[in-house]
Amino acid sequence: MKISWGIIVMLGFSLFAAGIIAMVSVSMTKNIDLVSDNYYEQGIKYQNQIDMKLNSAEFSDKIKTEIKDSGLLIEYSEDLIKGNFSGEIKFYRSSDAKKDFKVNIETDEKGIQLIPVMNLDKGLWKVQFSFKKDNKNYFLEKSIFIN
Numbered sequence: 001m002k003i004s005w006g007i008i009v010m011l012g013f014s015l016f017a018a019g020i021i022a023m024v025s026v027s028m029t030k031n032i033d034l035v036s037d038n039y040y041e042q043g044i045k046y047q048n049q050i051d052m053k054l055n056s057a058e059f060s061d062k063i064k065t066e067i068k069d070s071g072l073l074i075e076y077s078e079d080l081i082k083g084n085f086s087g088e089i090k091f092y093r094s095s096d097a098k099k100d101f102k103v104n105i106e107t108d109e110k111g112i113q114l115i116p117v118m119n120l121d122k123g124l125w126k127v128q129f130s131f132k133k134d135n136k137n138y139f140l141e142k143s144i145f146i147n
Contacts, residue, residue: 067145089127
């Protein structure tokens with residue numbers, strides 16, 4: 001049986017159109033979260049973020065994170081917490097912006113903070129420390145993996 005060239009062209013065009021329709025319908029159902037809703041304003045102020053990261057170079061090894069059964073154990077070095085020290089911790093989930101949350105830095109007398117993570121989704125999280133020590137701003141980012 002011989003198929004005419006017109007039928008082959010129509011079948012090819014139909015398959016192409018069906019592929020385009022499938023691609024558009026799948027892409028319309030995907031959840032697309034921006035890293036931040038006000039990314040333009042943050043882009044303008046990014047030099048402040050760069051300066052805070054440069055300031056934090058001396059503190060990168062003075063904040064230790066470890067996943068325990070009871071939660072995320074954060075240990076701040078003694079010289080970091082003495083004096084005027086305050087800030088917040090942001091848990092950033094790149095796959096879903098609705099799961100991001102912030103916690104204030106609150107240490108005990110030994111410089112330890114325990115944050116429960118049992119209810120968090122498994123996978124990669126970025127933990128962003130924004131803190132102020134002796135009227136100077138710092139920003140430090142660490143990655144954790146929750147099993």
